[in-house]
Amino acid sequence: MSNTPKLTLGPLLFNWPVEQVTEFYGRIAKLAPVDTVCLGEVVCPKREPLLGGTLAEAAGTLADAGKEIVWSSYGLIADEKELAATRDLIESFDGLVEANDITALPLLQGRPHAIGPLVNVYNEGTLQWLVRRGAMRICLAPELPREAISRLAESAGGAELEVQVFGRMPLALSARCYHARAHGLHKDGCQYVCDKDPDGMPVDTLDGEHFLAVNGIQTLSHSIVDLSAEIDELLEMGITRFRLSPHKVDMVAIAHVWRDLLDGKRDLPRARRIIEAVAAFAPPSNGYFHGRPGAAVV
């Protein structure tokens, strides 16, 4: 295994029109210096039929461009239909599957797999248990502070640890669809209103301050985590993978900024200028890493 730090493009969390999804991954395949692309609907199983074979086609295009493909499982598996779909996914794909719900773990027994940021890995005991069972890559939850990340990296054995360094942070999942609720609809008759907000629906306080973003059953941060200033520390701890979470912005530009940073071209002010200009729809934050509120900027 090479020690070069790797860039992962996380799964697309939002409900985009099919043609935009195709165009997005086509551009990533051609232009983005990422090593790995996670595909798959993580948030809402109801969206999957809308996509049809789009992601499978994207997988072909991305693989042809030399990208490693990882399939990400649902974040919340509640009923038999969702379980069956997860089983189908795991049986039909030979590559690495990322479990985002504990439910996927027994299905992955006996084959190498990845653990996504929606699975709770807070300590060495859990990490080592998962690694013994075949987890070879673990993307940590956003709320872990530097001390925890560092301890986990020390005890990861041969597994790769990944940290999300760009994008809105996943904060919660629910049985209830807040997109539907905000539009006066029920989850069963949601009319797919989550397609109105390509980066999530703004949730503001009653003072008009931006606070959170709703994406169907998921709640995200309003702010965009940006750990570019923490890159030296993360590398020193032994973090080998860096995750960019897709947004409707120029993700190719974001990927280039991060590739440069990881390749040692550490012009941090320039990097932050580009990140803030490209992802201008929300401010950056890095509080969690520093043991502060996730929304904070340190």
Place this chain on the structure above:
Amino acid sequence: MSLRALELVCPAGTPASLRAAVDAGADAIYLGFRDETNARNFPGLNFSRDELAEGIAYAGSRGAKVLVAINTYPRAGNPGPWTKAVDDAAALGAWAVILADIGLLDYARQHHPDLRRHLSVQASAANAQAIRFYCDEFGVKRVVLPRVLTVDEIARINDAVEVETEVFAFGGMCVMAEGRCLLSSYATGESPNMNGVCSPAEHVHYEERNGQLVSRLGGFTINKFRDGEPAGYPTLCKGRFRACKRDSYLFEEPVSLDVSNILPSLMDAGVTALKIEGRQRGKAYVAQVVSAFRRAVDAAARGERPDTADLSSITEGGRQSTGAYEKAWR
């Protein structure tokens, strides 16, 4: 006709509440140690080791069991408080421990194989496959089901898995998948998983502004109340927010969960135990809710319709919900 009564699992934040719950007819009491190993890590609450020993003796003498919740996630670099909590619960004779973390479940299984292990709601095991996984890997005997399931889904789980299930019956209600929610730490830096607190009081501020009472958590406004409007505690997911140009309780209204009128369907669904939320509540509240549920559970076991009138006066904001147990909630 007499059916097997649902086991009543009741909260105790203090020794006085434990005695009140036992005296009011609790079958089991759940509680936590006085530190961040449990998900109600509030000042002035919870049990020392001595208090646990006394509580187990008191409950035991009246036929009730004691369960110790060690249901936060051990901290990387410092698992000691969590493993010690499991060791001490075992040594003091707790009937069961309620755990959420995989590493801690593995520890308990290896070091205390005879100590009964329940899966905390904080593990959010929401389907038969996940539950079977915890049973197979860690010998879990009972699962506290997430509040995201409908009664039909609970019935299917009980058909599919040989495990006892416990469901939330009354009190505060999480609208997010439990143990997978970082909203509190996003605003305050402290979370249920890492610190055992949600929307903690030391981060709450109230201020008067233009004749309105404004409640804030961390730096964020969670709600505003007009003169005379009852001001609820600013739990983040129960706040009023602006989305789609409309101010509303976007995530959930400030309601309490109350399943007392669906007890027969929960029994039909194969549920073993009912859990009453509220370790942060006083002993008078605990006594009142436990005795009302004792009567309701016994009535349901006799095949009678439970009378629940006395519960409606003590729910949050006077409003009740059966939550996700009915599909329309979603």
